[in-house]
Amino acid sequence: MTANPPTPPTDTDTDQYVPLPDARIVATRALLTARENIRDTIAARAMTCIHGGAGVGKTLAVNACLRELEPDEDVRRITFRARPTARAVRHELHAALGLPGTPPRHPSEFDHLLKQALARHPRTLLVDEAQWLNGEAVEYFRFLHDERTTDFAIVFVGGEGCHTTLRKQPMLASRIFIWQHVTRLTPTEVKDVIPSYHPLWASADPDDIAYADRHATHGNFRAWARLTAHTLTALTHTGRTTVDCDTLRWAFSRLG
Known part of the structure; x- marks a missing residue:
């Protein structure tokens, strides 16, 4: 079996639960x-x-x-x-x-x-x-x-x-x-694929991605989509350009 994924389409070409511009299908x-x-x-x-x-x-x-x-x-x-x-x-x-x-x-x-x-x-x-x-x-x-x-x-x-x-x-x-x-993504898979899933995570500290997974997403792709949307909103509200623990905690508060 080849491990090469198809050319990843953007979110507009997919069936993602939460519409996210620039999101991509990743080869899990x-x-x-x-x-x-x-x-x-x-x-x-x-x-x-x-x-x-x-x-x-x-x-x-x-x-x-x-x-x-x-x-x-x-x-x-x-x-x-x-x-x-x-x-x-x-x-x-x-x-x-x-x-x-x-x-x-x-x-x-x-x-x-x-x-x-x-x-x-x-x-x-x-x-x-x-x-x-x-x-x-x-x-x-x-x-x-x-x-x-x-x-x-x-x-x-x-x-x-x-x-x-x-x-x-x-x-x-x-x-x-x-x-x-x-099944859910393992912590290793999260570390490997989430930076490719959306530009927001490409520039994030791997420790912050792991922190988000432990406390909010737990390897669930739909949860990652929701978290991504809320984190983008947090960055817009605060004027920040990169993810940190403060913006993540604000996003967590919206996830219930």
């Missing part, structure tokens, strides 16, 4: 692993599951890797916010695939339409927030993927409950090609 261990896993999953037209705690950068990493590995028109993204029925999955797929006309009323007709659409040319489905899937929805994805004529890969992405949710369905779990658990 999790991102490099995800790129290898997604590449192999796409090649096998298989299913993979990338899961972990809130704010560790799962969806951002997957989207960045898919943009590098697949043409955008071949990727379809679906996000669930509640436990969907098979009917809801059908309708989400109809919209995600951009199928014309009114969705069919009868399940068998709808299934035939989706199978035809997923057989026309290779695709990759990104199913985000997969911890919300119930058994019926999980089995429906398996039903479509098992169809001999369909030709698509699935990347399930979800929170800590995602692994348990998919494991509860043995028929699908046995077909998961790769499982990847994304």
Whole structure:
């Protein structure tokens, strides 16, 4: 596996939770692993599951890797916010695939339409927030993927409950090609990647970065994004140009 990351896009090209001008995607261990896993999953037209705690950068990493590995028109993204029925999955797929006309009323007709659409040319489905899937929805994805004529890969992405949710369905779990658990950044990773994440940290004292991680961010990328935004505000208010413990403590006070 190559350790060279893709050319890091700025924040405007990514899906970061907190909009940060000049923020960049950094080549964490999790991102490099995800790129290898997604590449192999796409090649096998298989299913993979990338899961972990809130704010560790799962969806951002997957989207960045898919943009590098697949043409955008071949990727379809679906996000669930509640436990969907098979009917809801059908309708989400109809919209995600951009199928014309009114969705069919009868399940068998709808299934035939989706199978035809997923057989026309290779695709990759990104199913985000997969911890919300119930058994019926999980089995429906398996039903479509098992169809001999369909030709698509699935990347399930979800929170800590995602692994348990998919494991509860043995028929699908046995077909998961790769499982990847994304964890928090280690202190060593923080020291290595945070200076590249945003210019604010490029000029910061490494001890101040370590101090921020110990007291506020704890290896969580979303927390780093929030801290970066508040620290930039602190510098603007005080007229200072570099990070120090005083500005960090002020930013900490906003993080609760």
